[in-house]
Amino acid sequence: MKIGNVLRAFGREVLILLAFGGTLTYMTVPDLVVSLKPAVSFEELLSEDGKEIKPGSHVAGNVVYALDYFASESTYTRRQDGSRSGDRRSGNYYLIPTAGNYVALKSRQADVEILNQLSEESFNYLITGEEPPKTEFYVEGKVELLEDKLVKYFREYLEDLGFEKEDIDSLGEPLVIRYVNFTAVRVMAVIGVVLLLLAGLLYRRRYRLETRGSGLRRAEDLPG
Numbered sequence: 767m768k769i770g771n772v773l774r775a776f777g778r779e780v781l782i783l784l785a786f787g788g789t790l791t792y793m794t795v796p797d798l799v800v801s802l803k804p805a806v807s808f809e810e811l812l813s814e815d816g817k818e819i820k821p822g823s824h825v826a827g828n829v830v831y832a833l834d835y836f837a838s839e840s841t842y843t844r845r846q847d848g849s850r851s852g853d854r855r856s857g858n859y860y861l862i863p864t865a866g867n868y869v870a871l872k873s874r875q876a877d878v879e880i881l882n883q884l885s886e887e888s889f890n891y892l893i894t895g896e897e898p899p900k901t902e903f904y905v906e907g908k909v910e911l912l913e914d915k916l917v918k919y920f921r922e923y924l925e926d927l928g929f930e931k932e933d934i935d936s937l938g939e940p941l942v943i944r945y946v947n948f949t950a951v952r953v954m955a956v957i958g959v960v961l962l963l964l965a966g967l968l969y970r971r972r973y974r975l976e977t978r979g980s981g982l983r984r985a986e987d988l989p990g
Contacts, residue, residue: 775973780965787961794955800824800908801948811864819869819909825943826906831888832871832881833861836923837916839872859916859942860885861923870912870920870942877903877945905945912940 799822806817807827819825835858857873860881873881884901891897912920920940925931 775969775976777968777972780969780972783961783965783968787958787965790954790958791962794951794958797908797946797948797951798955800946801951805906808862811862811869814865819864819941819943821909821911821941823909824906825909827904829862829871829881829884829903829905830900831863831891832884832903833863833868833888833927834885834923835860835873835881836870837919859919861920862943867937868924868940869909870916870940871905872907872942872944874945877905905943906948907943907945909941909943912942916940916942 801824803822803824805824805826806819808825808830809827810817811819811825812830837859839856839858841854841856855875855878857875858878858881860871860873862869862871871881880901880903884903887901917940921931921934924934
């Protein structure tokens with residue numbers, strides 16, 4: 767095997783396919799693995815003998831109870847001249863009760879209104895004890911550790927609810943459930959794999975041409 771043939775077989779088309787395919791695969795594989803795990807429902811999280819979640823768990827179902835949000839998220843655009851656009855709200859972090867613990871739920875901005883309604887119903891239930899008509903909100907996502915910059919607000923909200931600092935410490939590291947469009951993840955993962963396969967086939971063809979030639983007769987070998 768000649769190194770020169772190996773290197774020359776990498777044309778621009780092969781490198782482009784490898785770059786795009788590799789990037790898509792790298793970005794989607796972690797979430798793809800999560801999507802293949804059995805999903806834990808919010809009802810199971812409330813059950814005393816229900817399943818526990820940890821970073822990397824797959825959660826899906828209707829949110830049963832939601833308390834108020836303890837933090838909001840905003841995004842902005844940095845312009846070429848160094849200035850920035852105004853902040854645009856991109857969702858809230860709600861507190862979700864589970865059996866003996868609490869987790870955060872990161873919402874999209876489009877879901878804020880319905881989660882605020884569910885939060886109001888949940889507080890009414892805690893105050894009156896009467897089960898109200900439930901607002902249904904379905905979410906599917908993955909579990910991660912809550913970012914360090916948000917842990918402070920998570921803990922402060924639990925303190926406002928009456929928890930002692932020792933009790934909050936005993937709950938362990940705060941977790942957050944983040945929405946993930948797993949259908950889009952699967953589609954992108956398939957596209958990434960297809961691009962990698964095309965890169966492999968194209969490289970094989972180019973390598974065979976480099977080592978064996980095209981198989982066509984050279985001009986000097988053609989009859990006059």
